Amino acid sequence: MNESASLKSERILLIRMLSVKDAATIGVAAFRHFRQAFPESHIDFLTFGDGVDIIKLIDPDITTFSLPAHAWPNDLLVAIEAFLGLAEKIIPNQYSQIVNLDTAFMPCFLARFLHDAGENVAGNMLNISVQSLFSQFKEQSLKPEFVQSTEYYMQSTFSGMSRLHSRWWDTQQQFDAGFTEFYLRECCGFKNIDIDIRISTEHLPAAKSPIFFNDKGNSGVQDSIEHPKTIALCLADAHDGYAYPYVFELKHLLEAKGYRVWTNAQSKLPLLEMLSKVSAADLVVTKPGESQWYGTAVGCLTLLISASESPLLSMPDYATEQTERCPVHCPFTQSNHEQCCCDKPEELADGIESIFTELSR
Numbered sequence: 560m561n562e563s564a565s566l567k568s569e570r571i572l573l574i575r576m577l578s579v580k581d582a583a584t585i586g587v588a589a590f591r592h593f594r595q596a597f598p599e600s601h602i603d604f605l606t607f608g609d610g611v612d613i614i615k616l617i618d619p620d621i622t623t624f625s626l627p628a629h630a631w632p633n634d635l636l637v638a639i640e641a642f643l644g645l646a647e648k649i650i651p652n653q654y655s656q657i658v659n660l661d662t663a664f665m666p667c668f669l670a671r672f673l674h675d676a677g678e679n680v681a682g683n684m685l686n687i688s689v690q691s692l693f694s695q696f697k698e699q700s701l702k703p704e705f706v707q708s709t710e711y712y713m714q715s716t717f718s719g720m721s722r723l724h725s726r727w728w729d730t731q732q733q734f735d736a737g738f739t740e741f742y743l744r745e746c747c748g749f750k751n752i753d754i755d756i757r758i759s760t761e762h763l764p765a766a767k768s769p770i771f772f773n774d775k776g777n778s779g780v781q782d783s784i785e786h787p788k789t790i791a792l793c794l795a796d797a798h799d800g801y802a803y804p805y806v807f808e809l810k811h812l813l814e815a816k817g818y819r820v821w822t823n824a825q826s827k828l829p830l831l832e833m834l835s836k837v838s839a840a841d842l843v844v845t846k847p848g849e850s851q852w853y854g855t856a857v858g859c860l861t862l863l864i865s866a867s868e869s870p871l872l873s874m875p876d877y878a879t880e881q882t883e884r885c886p887v888h889c890p891f892t893q894s895n896h897e898q899c900c901c902d903k904p905e906e907l908a909d910g911i912e913s914i915f916t917e918l919s920r
Contacts, residue, residue, distance in 0.1 A: 582610030
């Protein structure tokens with residue numbers, strides 16, 4: 560898309576669906592960029608599930624399209640039907656530009672369908688026509704890898720999208736906002752973008768005050784801590800397929816040091832309530848996954864348990880050393896050496912203590 564194009568008082572649709580994290584990072588930054596670049600244009604947004612709540616926090620008046628979680632099934636034909644339903648809602652709006660920032664198969668299918676229907680589509684889309692896709696499906700010649708890898712199914716009007724699968728974090732070029740900045744600036748070509756994914760806590764629901772208990776069953780924390788720090792352990796999800804296994808050991812160790820600690824390991828809070836609770840914490844601890852953007856979004860310091868992912872991908876405030884996937888706890892590893900390589904809770908607790916000691920100087 561030519562950012563210098565005349566889109567005054569026109570209507571633009573941005574698409575970023577993949578996950579809540581994607582909507583909250585790439586989606587939010589892109590929306591703000593387009594709103595700044597085209598202040599007289601009306602910008603709508605297509606996202607997925609809880610992504611609507613995130614976009615509405617940025618602009619309560621924005622028009623959003625979405626699919627609920629159950630409407631994006633693994634069954635390709637059922638998913639196609641759902642996305643064709645989205646197309647029926649999109650086309651009548653007569654968008655001057657539709658920009659697909661997503662890389663998943665179904666949003667790329669939607670972009671291609673809209674393109675084939677005569678819409679002005681920029682960004683990512685299928686590299687074959689919808690008619691050709693249906694023909695291959697009917698003839699049972701559609702290869703499974705075609706719907707599983709962007710390298711097989713995706714083409715893009717963004718000239719830098721060829722870098723998507725490069726090891727960009729191993730180069731000398733640094734990106735302060737990690738993948739979000741790399742993707743929007745280098746892959747999509749928005750060179751002058753200001754990466755801003757902050758979410759105002761003003762419109763978040765007031766979180767219920769958690770009750771903390773010490774080992775003796777009394778509420779509160781050690782008397783020696785006049786103003787105890789609050790730590791959020793958001794470790795219930797992870798991209799590598801296994802949550803941090805020592806959450807409760809870590810929680811008890813931190814409580815013994817006098818910190819107030821809560822975790823999302825036992826119950827799934829509504830997204831906006833989770834953000835509200837994180838915003839009231841002094842430090843959020845996560846693994847690479849959906850939860851890792853919480854702290855950055857609401858202005859809370861983040862400690863990333865890196866595991867097998869380079870911390871350069873997300874650029875947290877603090878991070879542990881990168882390790883291999885744990886052969887004991889990761890379901891996708893097979894090793895004859897069954898020795899856990901997860902960060903030890905004792906070392907994490909000491910590391911967290913050192914963070915607050917450093918900050919207090």
